[in-house]
Amino acid sequence: MEKRDYLTVDALGIPELAKVLDLADELKADRRPRDDLAGLSIGMIFEKPSTRTRISFEVGIVELGAHAVVLSAGELQLGRGETIEDTARVLSGYLHAIVVRTFAQSRLSTLAAAGSIPVVNALSDFEHPCQVLADLQTIRERKGRLAGLKLAYLGDGNNVAHSLLRAGAMAGMHVAVGCPPGYDPIQQVVEAARAVAAGTGGTVTVTADPLAAAKDADVVYTDVWASMGQEDEHDARLLLFRPFQVNAQVMEAARPDAIAMHCLPAHRGEEISADVIDGRSSVVWTQAENRLHSQKALLLTLLA
Numbered sequence: 001m002e003k004r005d006y007l008t009v010d011a012l013g014i015p016e017l018a019k020v021l022d023l024a025d026e027l028k029a030d031r032r033p034r035d036d037l038a039g040l041s042i043g044m045i046f047e048k049p050s051t052r053t054r055i056s057f058e059v060g061i062v063e064l065g066a067h068a069v070v071l072s073a074g075e076l077q078l079g080r081g082e083t084i085e086d087t088a089r090v091l092s093g094y095l096h097a098i099v100v101r102t103f104a105q106s107r108l109s110t111l112a113a114a115g116s117i118p119v120v121n122a123l124s125d126f127e128h129p130c131q132v133l134a135d136l137q138t139i140r141e142r143k144g145r146l147a148g149l150k151l152a153y154l155g156d157g158n159n160v161a162h163s164l165l166r167a168g169a170m171a172g173m174h175v176a177v178g179c180p181p182g183y184d185p186i187q188q189v190v191e192a193a194r195a196v197a198a199g200t201g202g203t204v205t206v207t208a209d210p211l212a213a214a215k216d217a218d219v220v221y222t223d224v225w226a227s228m229g230q231e232d233e234h235d236a237r238l239l240l241f242r243p244f245q246v247n248a249q250v251m252e253a254a255r256p257d258a259i260a261m262h263c264l265p266a267h268r269g270e271e272i273s274a275d276v277i278d279g280r281s282s283v284v285w286t287q288a289e290n291r292l293h294s295q296k297a298l299l300l301t302l303l304a
């Protein structure tokens with residue numbers, strides 16, 4: 001079978017993305033154990049901390065009949081300087097796929113190029129493509145559709161923003177990013193998403209005005225202001241990002257039935273107010289649960 005990686009959202013085609021979401025819904029409706037991936041061993045390497053991704057993947061792998069081997073980089077010779085290429089070649093002899101959370105996107109592409117097994121991006125500094133599968137599943141569940149909806153993302157133009165831009169454009173959504181100047185998503189990602197949106201009926205906008213981004217939004221999404229690896233910038237960012245907090249005023253600018261989303265972990269009082277994340281419009285717990293179902297659907301699509 002042809003090796004298929006999932007390093008960025010657009011590794012799936014547009015019709016295929018819709019199929020993954022349909023399958024995720026089926027897997028959610030019937031969570032009985034399956035044996036589609038029986039006999040396969042799937043590795044997971046984490047070079048950054050994780051609660052949701054690590055646990056949802058491990059549980060999902062087991063529920064599909066496969067075996068999960070979970071490792072932190074510190075436990076591998078990788079943490080002592082063995083090259084990514086050598087690690088990839090060796091792991092390809094044992095495992096049938098590998099799920100990796102790391103820093104630079106190039107570490108994933110190097111691993112994928114040197115090895116012969118599928119590589120899944122479990123978050124890099126550039127994208128978080130598994131997260132947005134759960135996000136789209138959640139939005140579809142709540143709103144009944146994706147195309148034509150407005151998704152406002154407020155905060156840092158980071159990995160999650162990049163994946164939302166790409167996935168939202170593929171789904172025909174109107175993605176509006178509101179971020180402080182200098183913290184915009186990478187221009188290349190914005191332009192690529194815009195090109196995709198032109199073919200799906202969606203739109204992509206980036207503004208420094210948070211209320212303009214949130215205006216009439218069906219979905220208001222945020223993420224931490226300082227991502228993993230940027231901890232030393234946290235305090236400096238607090239002041240700068242303050243106007244981009246998702247709070248009651250922002251939700252007021254959105255549609256009355258708008259939902260509030262956050263990939264988690266959240267910092268109440270920073271990027272999102274407690275009344276919003278713990279309030280009626282919040283769907284963050286469903287979002288977190290859907291990581292399990294959507295990643296099972298992804299693994300079946302890549303490996304079964």
Ligand code: CP
Nearest residue numbers: 050051052053263264
């Ligand atoms: N949203 C997300 O990826 O959470 P974790 O860092 O806990 O995996």
Ligand code: NVA
Nearest residue numbers: 158223227228263264
């Ligand atoms: N942007 C965040 C997402 C955490 C799931 C980070 O990279 O730390």
